[in-house]
Amino acid sequence: MPPDIFISFAHVDDQPVANQQQGWITHFTNHLRNELNRRMGRKDNYHFWKDFRLQGNDAVTPEIEQQVTQANTLVILFSTGWMASPWCQRELELFQSSHPDLSKRIFVVELERVAMADKPVIMQDLLNYPFWRVTDKDRVRQLGFPVPQATDTDYFERLVDLSYDISATLKTLQTSTAQPAEPPKATVYVAPVDYPLYSQRSNLISELKQFGIAALPAANTPDPHIDANLAQCSHFVQLLDANYTMGIPCNQHFTAEVAKKPILQWRDPKLDYTGGHVPEEHRKLLEGKTVIAAPLSDFIRMVRDVVLPKPKLPEDDAPKVNGEKMVFVHASQDDFERAYQVAQALKARGYGIALPRYQGEPERIRKSIERGYLSCDVMLVLHQKAPADVVEDYLSEARVKTLQRETKLLILICQGDGAEELYFIPPGVLPLICHNNFDEHCLEQFLAEVEA
Known part of the structure; x- marks a missing residue:
C-alpha cells in the first residue's frame, strides 16, 4: 500500500x-x-x-x-x-x-x-x-x-x-470522488509574522476557517507573491508587536495601502513599545488608526463581522433608511464634540439621531437625555475623556429605562485607548473595538451590530 x-x-x-x-x-x-x-x-x-x-x-x-x-x-x-x-x-x-x-x-x-x-x-x-x-x-x-x-x-x-x-x-x-469542497465565503490576506506572533496568527486563521473565511498566504514566510495574493483577497489583516523585523511589517502595510485593501491590524493592549528600541517608523505603524488594541478573541470576532458579506434580504423586506433606526449618541460634556461628529456620520448613513443638550438649564439637559433613552432603538456611548463614574451612571440609567420599555434598547459602547476602566457594565452591552477615533473602520463594526 x-x-x-x-x-x-x-x-x-x-x-x-x-x-x-x-x-x-x-x-x-x-x-x-x-x-x-x-x-x-x-x-x-x-x-x-x-x-x-x-x-x-x-x-x-x-x-x-x-x-x-x-x-x-x-x-x-x-x-x-x-x-x-x-x-x-x-x-x-x-x-x-x-x-x-x-x-x-x-x-x-x-x-x-x-x-x-x-x-x-x-x-x-x-x-x-x-x-x-x-x-x-x-x-x-x-x-x-x-x-x-x-x-x-x-x-x-x-x-x-x-x-x-x-x-x-x-x-x-x-474523498476525491465526493462532491467538491464548498468554496470559502471570503478570503483575506493574513500577513506573515515573526516567530513571537506565530501562535496568534495560527489561532486567527483557524478561527476564521470555522466561519468559511480562507486565508492567504498559507505559509508563514516572507511572501514573494504578496501583490498577486492581495488581489485575491477582500481585506488585509496584520498582527503586530514591537519587533521591527527589518521593516517588513511596514512594507506589508504599505503594499496593502497601494492595493487599496481595507486594513485590519491588531496589537496586544499591554504591548510596551515606548522604549528607544522601537524605530519611529514602526511606532507610527503601531499607533495607526486601523490598529486595534484588544484581546485577540475580540479582534477575531471583529474581523469575522467585517469580512463576511451580509445576507441580502428580499426586496420587499429590505430595510428602508437603515431600518428607520434612531441612535442616541450619548457622551459627557468632555466627549460631546466627538459625539457630535459621530452623530453626523450616522445621520449621513440614514439614521435618525439624538444627542444630549448641554446648553441651558439642568431640566433642559435632563429632558434631552430622557428623550434619547425612551425614543431611540440604539444607544451608542462614547467614552474617551469622561470620568468612569459618569459613564457608569449613563449605563445604569439606560439599564433602568430598558426594563421600562416594551422594546429592548441596544446599547453599544466605544472606548478610547486612554479611557478610564469601567467597573459597572450591565449584561448585553456590546463593546466596539475602537481606537481613539470613530472612523470608517469603527463605523463598519457599528453597522454590523445594528443591521444584523
Whole structure:
C-alpha cells in the first residue's frame, strides 16, 4: 500500500541525548501519529512511512524511492542536518517530480531557525511549522528538546496545527470522488509574522476557517507573491508587536495601502513599545488608526463581522433608511464634540439621531437625555475623556429605562485607548473595538451590530 505520509529527516537529528532511549524525531513522529489517529478516526485510515534504519551516510534505496514517489504527502523535518544530506534533498526532488500538484502536499517542520536565503527555493511557498523559539538573548532553542514534556505548550500547539493540516489534506485526497469542497465565503490576506506572533496568527486563521473565511498566504514566510495574493483577497489583516523585523511589517502595510485593501491590524493592549528600541517608523505603524488594541478573541470576532458579506434580504423586506433606526449618541460634556461628529456620520448613513443638550438649564439637559433613552432603538456611548463614574451612571440609567420599555434598547459602547476602566457594565452591552477615533473602520463594526 503506498504511504499517505512520508517522513523525510536527517539521521543526525534523531540521535538520543542525555541518556535517553529515543531521539527527538522518534518522539515527534510518535506524537504526530497519536494526533493523526485522533483526527482520522483510527490508525487504519492512513498509512505512515518512516525509515528508522536509514543512517547518515546511507543512500536512497529503490525501496525509499518507491515510497516517496507514491506517497500522498511529504513531511520534511528541516534542519542544518537535512540540508547537509544529499539523500534528504533527493527525497524532495523525487516527490516534486512525481507530483505535478504540490498544493498542500508538503509540510516543513523547522527544527531550527534558518535564513530564507539558505533554504531551497521551493520552501518559500510551503506550509511551515517552526518547532523552535527565541530566548531573550536571541538564542534559538528547539521546542521539546531533548524530550517533549507535558508542559511544553508551544510544542504541542505546533503539533496540533500540523496534524490538523495533514489530516485535512488526506481527507480531501481520500474523498476525491465526493462532491467538491464548498468554496470559502471570503478570503483575506493574513500577513506573515515573526516567530513571537506565530501562535496568534495560527489561532486567527483557524478561527476564521470555522466561519468559511480562507486565508492567504498559507505559509508563514516572507511572501514573494504578496501583490498577486492581495488581489485575491477582500481585506488585509496584520498582527503586530514591537519587533521591527527589518521593516517588513511596514512594507506589508504599505503594499496593502497601494492595493487599496481595507486594513485590519491588531496589537496586544499591554504591548510596551515606548522604549528607544522601537524605530519611529514602526511606532507610527503601531499607533495607526486601523490598529486595534484588544484581546485577540475580540479582534477575531471583529474581523469575522467585517469580512463576511451580509445576507441580502428580499426586496420587499429590505430595510428602508437603515431600518428607520434612531441612535442616541450619548457622551459627557468632555466627549460631546466627538459625539457630535459621530452623530453626523450616522445621520449621513440614514439614521435618525439624538444627542444630549448641554446648553441651558439642568431640566433642559435632563429632558434631552430622557428623550434619547425612551425614543431611540440604539444607544451608542462614547467614552474617551469622561470620568468612569459618569459613564457608569449613563449605563445604569439606560439599564433602568430598558426594563421600562416594551422594546429592548441596544446599547453599544466605544472606548478610547486612554479611557478610564469601567467597573459597572450591565449584561448585553456590546463593546466596539475602537481606537481613539470613530472612523470608517469603527463605523463598519457599528453597522454590523445594528443591521444584523
